[in-house]
Amino acid sequence: MSWRASWTIWIWISRKERSRNMTRKENIQDIYGLSPMQKGMLLNHAVDPTSSAYTEQFDFRIGGDVDPERMEWALNRLSERHEILRTVFSYRKTDEPRQVVLKSRPPEFTVIDLREEQAPEALVEQFKTEQRERGFDLSAEVLVRGALLRLADQKWSFVFTFHHILLDGWSLAPLFQELFGFYASATDVEQRAVPPYADYIRWLQKQDETLAVNYWQQYLDGYEKAVTLPASAATDSYAHATHRFQLPNELSAELSAFAQARNITVNTIFQTAWGVVLQKYNHTRDVVFGNVVSGRPTGLPGIEAMIGLFINTLPLRIRTEAGDSFATLCAKVHKANFDSFPYEYFPLYEIQSHSQLKNNLLNHVVAFENYPLADQLRELGSDQEGGLLIEQVNVFEQTNYDFHIVVNPGTDFVVNFTYNEHRYSKETMEALQRSLITLLTAASANPDQLVDQLALCSAEDRSLVLERFNDRRQDYPAEQTVDRVFRQVAAANPQKTALEWNDQSFTYAELDAWSDRIAQQLRAKGLGPNNTVGLFVPRCPEMVVGMLGILKTGASFVPLDMANTAERLQYMIGDAGVQVICTRSDLRVxxxxxxxxxxxxxxxQSSSAEVTEAAHQAESQAYLMYTSGSSGQPKGCKITHRNILRLVFGPDFIDFGPHQVILQTGSPAFDASTFEVWGALLHGGKLVLVGEEDLLDAERLKAALVRHGVRSMWLTSPLFNRLCEEDPAMFASLESLIVGGDALSVRHIRKAQEQAPGLRVVNGYGPTENTTFSTTHLVTEADLSAERIPIGRPLANSSVYILDQGLQPLPVGAIGEICVGGDGVGLGYQNKPEQTARHFVADPFVPGGRLYRTGDLGRWLPDGTVDYIGRTDFQVKIRGYRVELGEIERALEKLPNIKEVTVQVKELGQDKQLCAYYTAETTVEVSEWRKILSAKLPQYMIPSFFILLDTMPLTLNGKIDQHALPDPASARQEARTPSRALNAVERSITDICASVLGVQSDDIALDDNFFEIGINSLNMITINNRLKAKFEKNIPLTAMFEHTSVARLAEYLESDAGDNSQAEAAQAEEVSKSRGVLVKTSALLRRREDNS
Structure with a gap:
């Protein structure tokens, strides 16, 4: 018989006929429930039947002669012996999924001869890929496939592909041992009976679920924010990749010795170490990840010999207390594992439903494989007469997680990171490898070291983030004072215009003389170095000369915001020790x-005055600026002359010089004024001042920019957004626009640059305590497609560190506190030694240096820029969930028609609610916004109230005035759908949901999120099946997960999409049942259809 065929021929192997008679009643051997892991895998399949998740594949490379018929017979014999290999899963028409064991169900077997092909190895890989992508229909087809591919006369590949719902790793070694044993014997040798998998399922059904629920609820109580790993993209697509590495021999030995000395397992050490890595990458002391357990109950007779899926994924919580050593933490984890053992059988989806984070509880798993499976597989068949010579085993497995870890013990521990390369980069995997090895090395060397003191940065990472990213040193007048530099500039440019105010202008000589007279009068009042002088003026020429005059005495100025209440003003005057206030005569009252x-x-205009130079230095205090304080009282930040000079000399984000014209927009009491005033006047440039009425009016401001020839200006992000909405072309005359004070809006920047293509937009970040700017970033076109615009790199003569809670440096991608150092760090807080000691600390990386701990969270990006995440104290709790308001605002900014938005937390009665305040271009349907947001955010992050404003209220400093935002109880709002009579579809959905939950229909509101009222993932299948029967529609299960409330699901069912779902689902069902593998073959293809 000839089996020749051209490679160009596609052969369709139909499975429809093969599966048609398999589930006949007379072919059913047993029916029983599912294990916890099986339920999870079935749910994944039900939601996406085309997914190849949980498809596993073994490629045995065999040398010598192989008999295909003997291999097929051995595979059939294996299926006859183990009922799990003859199992299908019924879930489409039942409330509770069931597995059905068939009496006869031979596995699929294929033989392909590739000896005459030019690239047989490539064709094997192509075949394996096709087998994986083909997937499995869990309800209708054989879930085990074997294929024998001949590459050369003495070279074979045996590809064994199966769905993980049948088998776990513990079962594979004995299963393959039997398979190759059958092949070696070639006869039906009597085998010892194997306990059926059904025994385990029946054991599960006897367990007390109440005890398990109580245990896991208590175990996860208070866990509020899921951890993440540095992702390069958010995507639904999947591309399998693996990163494998081996621990150094010495480290492996030290870990084993540590485990033995402390009477714990090496698994516990790895779990603890990975937990600490996650903690440090997420800037938290409390993390949860998936832990794969064997799931085999020791009290069940014959459990060790059973073949099937016993493993379960459970949440493992690693919680570190301040003062915990690594050894102490390991002991805690060891005890937690021991305590959870009686409840290891409980399904993950049930645990999730009883947790605060629901399905967001965990996003990756860690498995420690105590069995050396790969080693056992390589030895299979080799010691038996007539056996196979297995030379190599290649393993492929894919879960529904984008990332998972498998640790293989041995003389040298091997770690496998399996990941979705569409979401995570190879560089991220390499960085995680370095972090894990660095931490394990330090912990094994000194297990009693505090967790806070353990570093994640390898020598390579440490050099990168501490040195390369902070190589910012350059020359500048670091030993000068501001007033001395100004005198030098004024002497060199006496007749050059230094200041313009409305229709007035002042030369450098005039400002120098005017400020001299002020200094003389202040000295006459006994003021000089170590004194403070108040400055109570608006944005006007008197502000500039007042600052200069005070500095020339050697004293420091205290800007007093004119918008302050009398009580707040009095507090600042008293706290600062102000004896004299410089003001205007019309403001004296x-x-x-x-x-x-x-x-x-x-x-x-008074007579000239000679002022001798004051005896102050670069490190002397130049100003004392008050910011809001957490105690309710403002706190004064003490800034030196050197701090100011570091800000305005050597910046690469703006071209300072005699040609520069800067518009001052900041209030004198806002630290942006430091950059604006001295950036212009200490370089011979021109400073332009305008009144408040010009600054807040787009038309008037645009005219002022053109009239004064302004080249650069600073705006707060909210003010920029508002002006951009009014007239995005108003910035066309500028060269540089620095925006900051809040997260930048990509939409508004794009809008401005479309009207002003040459405009340089700079993101400026920094706390007052580090003198206005700590980092800056020139916005690029690529930034406008990113999730967030980076805050950039440190300024010259400054440093930025991303540190963990123990002030240890973190590698690229890890979230930590942004700490800033260098010559911009101020002296501390006025009369607040405890706060100063807490926030201003010694720089651990620069001898004699100081750091300011900002309280902001950020992370290094690979290019050395910093990604701002948010405030450590801006996270709020809503219904038990920890929420970052900035993340919600970024999602809202991308909604259609929205102009400006801020999200606040408001207390309504006993509850906290998220309120979105927005301005819009046109009338919007908030319900449509909710639909868009539901695809991007968890339900608990979608605001309860959307409140439309005519304009966003701003403070004098251009930031959003939170106190001026209206109370949602009395504002125009779109809240929860009001009570009304339900239509027939809504009533049916409500009744079905209530019956599944065991509650009254009245307990379910139209807008209640299914998952928040107790419906779990498996309940969804039951509800889906009942809805199909009720409405006689084949409703896709995915629709249930996309429309997660009665109102939304009813709307879907009543829509055209709902009407078309039956035909679409029926078509998909038919394809699922009849689809086959498209096999390109060259020489020999033989398929046994016996018993089909």
């Missing part, structure tokens, strides 16, 4: 009459 005031406007 706003200050207490008991204060000594100097009217600087009256010194404008």
């Amino acid at each position: 706003q200050l207490p009459q008991t204060l000594d005031c100097l009217h600087v406007d009256e010194l404008k």
Whole structure:
């Protein structure tokens, strides 16, 4: 018989006929329930029947002669012996999924001869890929496939592909041992009976679920925020990749010795170490990840010999307390594993449903394979007469997780990272490898070292983040003072215009002389170094000369915001020790009459004065600026002359110089004014001042920019957004626009640059304590497609570190506190030694240096820029979930028609609610926004209230005025769907959901999220089946997960999509049942259809 065929021929192997008679009643041997892991895998299949997740494949490379008929006979014999290999899963028409064991179900077997092909190895890989992508129909087809491919006369590949729902790793070694034993014997040798898998399922059904629920609820109580890993993209697509590495021999030995000395397992050490890595990557002391357990109950007779899927994935919580050593933490994890053992059988989906995070509880798993499966498989058949010579075993497995870890013990431990390369990069895997090895090395060397002191950075990573990313040193007048530099500039440019204000202008000589007269008067009042002088003026020329005059005395100025209440103003004056206030004569009435005031406007035209140089230094205090404090009282930040000079000398984000014209937009009491005033005046440039009425009006501001020839300006992000909405072309005359103070809006930047293609937009970040800017970033086109715009790199003569809670440096991608160092760090807080000690700390990386701990969270990006994540104290709790408001705002900014938005937490009665305040271009349907958001955010992160504003209220400093936002109880709002009579579809859905939950229909509201009222993933299948029967529609299960409330699901069922779902689902069902593998073959293809 000839089996020749051209490679170009496709052969369709139909499975429809093969499966048609398999599930006849007379062919059914047994029916029983599913194990916890089986339920999870079945759910994954039901939601996406075309997914290849949980498809596993072994490729045995065999040398010598192989008899295909003997191999097929051995595979059939194996199926006859183990009922799990003859199992299908029924779930489409039942409330509770069942597995059905068939009496006869021979596995699929294929033989292909590739000896005459030019690239047989490539064709084997192509065949394996096709087998995996083909997937399995769990309800209708054979779930085990064997294929024998001949590459050369003495070279074969035996490909064994199966669905993980049948078997776990513990079962594979004895299963393959039997398979190759059958092949070796070639006869039906009597075998010892194997206990059926059904025994295990029946054992499961006897367990007390109440005890398990109580245990897992208590175990996970208080866990509020899921951990993440550094992802390069958010995607639904999957591309399998593996990163494998081996621990050094010495480290493996040390870990084994550590485990033995502490009476714990090496598995516990790996779990603890990975937990600490996650903690440090997420800036938290509390993490949860999936832990794969064997699931074989020791009390069940014959359990060790059973073949099937026993493993289960459980949440493993690693919670570190301050003061915990690594050894202490290992002991805690060891005890937790021991305590959870009686409840290892409980399904993950049930555990998730009883947790606060529901399906977001965990996103990756870790498995420690105590059995050396690969080693056992390589030895199979080799010691038996007539056996096979197995030279190599290649294993492929894919879960429904984008990332999972498998640790293989041995003389040298081997770690496998399996990941979705569409989501995670190879570089991220390599970084995680370095972090894990670095931590394990340090912990094994000194297990009693505090967890906070353990570093993740390898020598390579440490050099990168501490040195390369912070190589910012350059020359500048670090030993000068601001007033001395100004004198030098004024002497070199006496007649050059230094300041423009409305229709007035002032030369450098005029400002120098005017400020001299102010300094003389202040000195006459006994003021000099170590004194503070108040400055109570708006944005005007008196502000500039007041600052200069005070600095020339050697004293420091205290900007007093004119918008302050009298009580707040009095507090700052007293706290700062202000004795004299520089103001204008027309403003004197706003200050207490008991204060000594100097009217600087009256010194404008008075006689000239000679002022001797003050005896102050670069490290002397230049100003004291108050910011809001957590205690309710403002706190004063002490900034030196060197701090200011570091800010304005050597920046690469703006071209300072005599040609530069800068518009001041910041209030004197806002630290942006430091950059604006001294950036212009210490370089011979021109400073432009405009009134508040010009600044907040787009038309007037645009005219002012053109009239004064302004080249650069700073705006807060909210003010920029508002002006951009009014007239995005208003920035066309600028060269540089620095925006900051809040997260930048990509939409508004794009809008402005479309009207001004040459405009350089710079993201400026920094706390007042580090003198205005710590980092800056020139926004690129690529940034406008990213999730967030980076805050950039440190300024010259500055440093930025991303540190963990123990102030250890973190590698690229890990989230930590942004700590800033270098010459911008101020002296501390006025009269607040405890807060100063807490926030201003010694720089552990620069001898004698100081750091400011910002309280902001960020992470290094691979290019050395910093990604700002949010505030450590801006996370709020909503219904038990920890929420970052900035993440919600970024999602809202991408909605159609939205102009500006801020999200706040408001207390309504006893509950906290998320409220979105927005301005819009046109009338919007908030219900449509909710649909869009539901695909991007968890339900608990979608605001309860959407409140439309005419304009976003701003403070004088251009930031959103949170106190001016209206109360949602009285504002225009779109809240929860009001009570009304349900239509027939809504009533049916509600009744079915209530019956599954065991509650009254009235307990379920139209907008209640299914998952939040107790419906779990497996309940969805039951509800889906009942809805199909009720409406006689083949409703896709995916629709249930996309439309997760009665109102939304009813709308779907009543829509055209719902009407078309029956035909679409029926078509998909037919394809699923009849689809085959398309096999390209060259020489020999033989398929046994016996018993089909």
